[in-house]
Amino acid sequence: MSGTPTPFPAVENTLEVRHLQTRFFTREGVLPAVEDVSLTLARGRVLSLVGESGSGKSVTGFSIMGLVDAPGRVVGGEILFRGKNLVGLRGGGDAVSARQPRCHSVPEDPMSTLNPVQRVDAQMIEAVRAHRRASRRAAREQAAEALAAMGIANPEERLRAYPHQLSGGMRQRIAIAIAMLHKPDLIIADEPTTALDVTIQVQILSELQTLVRTQGTSLIWITHDLSVVAGLADDIAVMYAGRIVEQGTVDAVLDHPQHPIPPA
Numbered sequence: 020m021s022g023t024p025t026p027f028p029a030v031e032n033t034l035e036v037r038h039l040q041t042r043f044f045t046r047e048g049v050l051p052a053v054e055d056v057s058l059t060l061a062r063g064r065v066l067s068l069v070g071e072s073g074s075g076k077s078v079t080g081f082s083i084m085g086l087v088d089a090p091g092r093v094v095g096g097e098i099l100f101r102g103k104n105l106v107g108l109r110g111g112g113d114a115v116s117a118r119q120p121r122c123h124s125v126p127e128d129p130m131s132t133l134n135p136v137q138r139v140d141a142q143m144i145e146a147v148r149a150h151r152r153a154s155r156r157a158a159r160e161q162a163a164e165a166l167a168a169m170g171i172a173n174p175e176e177r178l179r180a181y182p183h184q185l186s187g188g189m190r191q192r193i194a195i196a197i198a199m200l201h202k203p204d205l206i207i208a209d210e211p212t213t214a215l216d217v218t219i220q221v222q223i224l225s226e227l228q229t230l231v232r233t234q235g236t237s238l239i240w241i242t243h244d245l246s247v248v249a250g251l252a253d254d255i256a257v258m259y260a261g262r263i264v265e266q267g268t269v270d271a272v273l274d275h276p277q278h279p280i281p282p283a
């Protein structure tokens with residue numbers, strides 16, 4: 020090493036969450052939704068956050084995205100995103116803008132991000148041009164490529180469709196393709212395929228996995244169904260009652276569980 024100081028610390032991990040605590044201050048009392056969550060995610064890796072319903076998976080995702088609303092609040096810990104701590108940033112708006120466009124979420128219901136009265140091409144062109152100068156034509160070409168990368172056979176036909184003309188699986192593929200067009204460093208997908216057939220869930224995750232590897236995007240895939248992620252994630256973190264009770268590479272967690280994996 021030379022003696023020249025580096026102006027910024029070298030950032031190896033896209034995300035490091037340390038001892039995150041998020042609580043809901045309700046009339047009935049304080050609800051510790053996330054009690055102690057620590058996660059590390061490197062570039063291009065897929066982490067699956069698994070656990071039974073109510074274990075705190077979504078609240079963990081919302082906390083990382085800066086989307087916890089009153090009466091909820093992140094009360095402790097650190098969220099280092101590309102080396103910068105996001106916890107304690109003043110104002111929800113600032114906290115969210117510090118994450119954008121580098122952090123994107125894909126919700127369970129694709130219709131909550133797709134515009135029902137706009138054709139798919141218009142929505143995708145907008146996503147491309149939100150971050151880069153591109154002609155409509157070039158942006159449309161990128162949109163078609165993004166659909167093909169998500170395993171969509173007839174991109175041209177799909178681009179001309181309105182969301183309601185497409186199947187649930189197709190809509191979710193499109194929502195994911197739009198998230199990828201923003202070229203984020205991190206995508207948090209919260210049970211995005213739960214409503215779909217298991218074979219389709221595995222297909223979609225496998226296409227997304229290839230894509231994130233190529234683009235160096237880190238992915239957190241939230242699910243209550245371990246079977247969907249078993250063969251596809253790099254790492255697994257199992258949540259139970261607001262805590263991570265088991266964490267490691269897929270092989271380590273599945274071969275040598277330290278803790279009984281809670282039923283879905």
Ligand SMILES: Nc1ncnc2c1ncn2[C@@H]1O[C@H](COP(=O)(O)OP(=O)(O)O)[C@@H](O)[C@H]1O
Nearest residue numbers: 043050052070071072073074075076077078079
């Ligand atoms: N807006 C809210 N107000 C009060 N409690 C909430 C709210 N959102 C989530 N919770 C509570 O936080 C805990 C974790 O919820 P959640 O993260 O949604 O679980 P999961 O995604 O694992 O099913 C649950 O006990 C839930 O009731």
Ligand SMILES: [Mg+2]
Nearest residue numbers: 076077078210
């Ligand atoms: Mg949830």
